[in-house]
Amino acid sequence: MTDNRKFRSLKTLVISGSLLSLTACQELxxxxxxxxxxxVSQQVVQADLRSITVNVAHPDEKTGHLDPSTDKALPAIKEALNDALNRATIFQDDAAKHVNLQATVLKLDPPAIGITMVTDMDCRYVITDRSTGVPIFNEVITSQxxxxxGFSxxxxxxxxxxxxxxxxxxxxxxxxKLEHSPITIARTSMSSAPVVSNSPDKTATTETN
Structure with a gap:
């Protein structure tokens, strides 16, 4: 086995063990x-967010290494995304326009060994108008x-x-990125002060590929 394949195998072992510990490991x-x-966002999307889905990219969509165990983390990613949107209150519940949000993990490249551990991630976020099927927001966010x-x-x-x-x-x-996108308006410029929050319906699902 080449050094590169050994490295990838070790990396997979590390992340797979970590992801499986979502339900299995009590020590970590x-x-x-x-x-x-x-x-709270100073801008508002004048749309009612009806559903959130989170999935893993198809092989031809990937922007880098995507660990095979990434799908194990999708429910937790969706929960965190929903929580952040709730706290930002960036969507408008009483808006006439209804939208869906789809997040697709394009890269999740965790560390194998090292002193400073580094994970790279790319995720595409698409907001689609439910009435027309047309995306109104489509951005890839890169993070590390x-x-x-010193952490442990x-x-x-x-x-x-x-x-x-x-x-x-x-x-x-x-x-x-969403707050500063053209699809938002200033909260203070709204003619009234509607209750704004993210409340995806209960039918929202987490999709895996």
Whole structure:
């Protein structure tokens, strides 16, 4: 086996073990993709967000290494994305326009070994008008999670935390890009003060490929 294949095998072992610990490992801390300190958005998308889906890219969509165990993390990514949108209150529940949000993980490249653990992530976010089927927002967000030795001397814990940070930073990057996109208006420019929050319907599903 070549050195490169050995490296990839080790990387897969590390991330697979970490992702499986979502339900199996009690010793390691759980994954935590929740974004810290999400501010209320100063901009508003005049649309009611009806559903959120999170899936893994097809082979021809990938932008880099996509670990085979990435699908295990999709429910947690969706939960964190929904939570961040709720706290940002960027969508408008009483809007006439209804939209869907689809997040597709294009790359999730976790670390294998090292002092500073680094995870790279790409994710495409597409917001689609349900009445026309036309995307009104389509952006790929690139993020990175870095965890130094000082965080923990146990490598798998640092690797796991680097995944946490990569996902958190990706969702935060999406919120920032959305807030500053042309599809938003200033909250203060609205003629009234409607209740604005993200409330996907209960039929929203997490899709895997």
């Amino acid at each position: 801390p759980p994954f935590n993709f929740a974004v810290k300190d999400v501010p 999670g870095k965890v130094p030795m 001397w146990i490598g798998v814990i640092r690797a796991k935390e680097s995944i946490n940070r990569a996902v958190q930073n990706n969702i935060a990057g999406f919120l920032d």
